[in-house]
Amino acid sequence: MTGTTKYAVFGRRNEGDDTLHLGTVSAHSDRLAKTYAYNTYDEEDWNYLAVVREEDLLEVEGGNVRREVPQ
Amino acid sequence: MSAKQRTGGASGPSHESEFVQRRRAGASTFEEQLWTELDGIPDPHIPVSLVEMAMVYDVTADDGHVDVEMSFPCMGCPAYDMIKNDVRSCLRVVDGVDSVDVDVVWDPVWSKDMLTEPVREKMRNSGISL
Amino acid sequence: MSEWPAAAVDYVQAITDTKLVLGHRYAQWSLAGPSLEDDIGGSSAAQEEVGHVRQLFRKLESQGRDGDWLRGDRDPEEFANASCLDAIDGDWTEYMATIAPVDRAAWYMLDAVDRDDMDGMITKMGEDEYFHLEYHDARLETLADESPEKLRSTLAETLPSALALIGPENLDDDADPLVDAGFTSQSVEGIRERFVDHYRDLFADTDVSLEDVDWDAPDADAWDETRRRVGGGGIRKEDLVQIRGERNAEFAIE
Numbered sequence: 001m002t003g004t005t006k007y008a009v010f011g012r013r014n015e016g017d018d019t020l021h022l023g024t025v026s027a028h029s030d031r032l033a034k035t036y037a038y039n040t041y042d043e044e045d046w047n048y049l050a051v052v053r054e055e056d057l058l059e060v061e062g063g064n065v066r067r068e069v070p071q
Numbered sequence: 072m073s074a075k076q077r078t079g080g081a082s083g084p085s086h087e088s089e090f091v092q093r094r095r096a097g098a099s100t101f102e103e104q105l106w107t108e109l110d111g112i113p114d115p116h117i118p119v120s121l122v123e124m125a126m127v128y129d130v131t132a133d134d135g136h137v138d139v140e141m142s143f144p145c146m147g148c149p150a151y152d153m154i155k156n157d158v159r160s161c162l163r164v165v166d167g168v169d170s171v172d173v174d175v176v177w178d179p180v181w182s183k184d185m186l187t188e189p190v191r192e193k194m195r196n197s198g199i200s201l
Numbered sequence: 202m203s204e205w206p207a208a209a210v211d212y213v214q215a216i217t218d219t220k221l222v223l224g225h226r227y228a229q230w231s232l233a234g235p236s237l238e239d240d241i242g243g244s245s246a247a248q249e250e251v252g253h254v255r256q257l258f259r260k261l262e263s264q265g266r267d268g269d270w271l272r273g274d275r276d277p278e279e280f281a282n283a284s285c286l287d288a289i290d291g292d293w294t295e296y297m298a299t300i301a302p303v304d305r306a307a308w309y310m311l312d313a314v315d316r317d318d319m320d321g322m323i324t325k326m327g328e329d330e331y332f333h334l335e336y337h338d339a340r341l342e343t344l345a346d347e348s349p350e351k352l353r354s355t356l357a358e359t360l361p362s363a364l365a366l367i368g369p370e371n372l373d374d375d376a377d378p379l380v381d382a383g384f385t386s387q388s389v390e391g392i393r394e395r396f397v398d399h400y401r402d403l404f405a406d407t408d409v410s411l412e413d414v415d416w417d418a419p420d421a422d423a424w425d426e427t428r429r430r431v432g433g434g435g436i437r438k439e440d441l442v443q444i445r446g447e448r449n450a451e452f453a454i455e
Contacts, residue, residue, distance in 0.1 A: 147252025
């Protein structure tokens with residue numbers, strides 16, 4: 001599929017549980033990503049389910065973070 | 072292996088939500104026996120009983136005829152007919168039961184709030200959570 | 202259960218038959234989506250529609266409709282499904298532009314039913330429908346970018362068909378027999394307005410023109426009040442064989 005954005009999917013089973021990274025979905029829009037996440041991860045009756053555009057994740061360590069003091 | 076064993080043993084009052092306890096409260100001794108029988112039927116998807124799943128809403132017995140009111144977490148449940156058959160088969164063999172009607176109702180709408188924490192724990196331990 | 206007016210039985214029959222054929226179309230197209238997520242959503246919707254139909258059949262049986270007849274022992278011309286579901290011969294965009302308005306129309310009609318003994322059932326169905334309709338709109342928005350022309354031409358056919366399912370605009374608060382009987386709390390005219398407003402808003406800022414849509418359809422004089430459509434036609438024989446489940450009869454639980 002072209003023109004899609006990758007979204008990370010997060011969910012929590014019960015209030016007070018840790019919010020877990022469940023996986024990803026790729027979608028053409030935020031609205032579509034939400035429905036994809038709902039349908040794809042519906043094996044649970046989630047207390048909380050959310051998607052985050054992968055580009056909006058602010059990396060702190062790992063990934064593309066380089067621990068170098070800027071010149 | 073009995074249905075009771077398949078669901079992983081007894082499901083005493085602590086496994087029943089307030090909703091089920093309220094529904095069960097007015098049961099006669101015979102109806103209480105029927106509730107206990109139904110508590111041995113496993114949900115086909117999940118290792119807890121239909122009573123623990125709060126899917127059984129009411130059991131009334133009248134002169135050999137039993138009416139069961141039950142609901143489903145999902146309206147499109149693929150095991151819909153199978154579960155209704157399980158309920159009928161389970162009660163028909165009980166002494167004093169001649170006929171069984173299962174009525175599926177949607178009021179109140181089933182919700183996971185009807186489950187107790189011990190039941191959720193049991194499901195979590197099996198890798199399933201609602 | 203108390204007896205419904207005859208017009209109410211026809212009304213619920215049309216919702217039910219539409220959902221029956223809709224569930225069938227969801228299933229038929231559930232491997233044809235542009236992504237796995239679309240297919241998963243379609244399969245899920247198919248199962249949910251079948252579940253809704255199963256419960257609506259029970260209500261109709263309680264009003265005297267024969268169970269075997271309901272489950273498919275009848276001719277295509279006896280089904281009161283939305284006409285645009287009779288056949289979907291195009292591609293996935295056309296499929297989406299067909300099922301989306303119909304699913305929404307059927308839900309609005311059901312949501313208008315005002316009966317205490319159906320309240321819980323309808324609430325439960327609404328929980329499923331929320332995600333069907335959200336998904337459809339999200340998909341129609343992306344398709345409006347990708348294939349505005351195809352969407353325009355398909356909607357010009359399917360929106361009037363969905364409006365015919367809802368009913369003609371002369372059935373307003375004063376003339377709608379179901380409102381008069383207290384069976385529904387919103388007239389056909391009210392449901393139409395909700396439906397039309399929704400699609401006008403959805404496509405307002407897109408390249409999809411709705412100028413060709415006949416928003417006044419159906420013509421009240423030509424409208425078949427039992428089948429809730431204009432003109433004849435019906436699903437194909439092969440659809441009927443599949444809906445009856447004839448080839449899978451041995452797997453059915455009696």
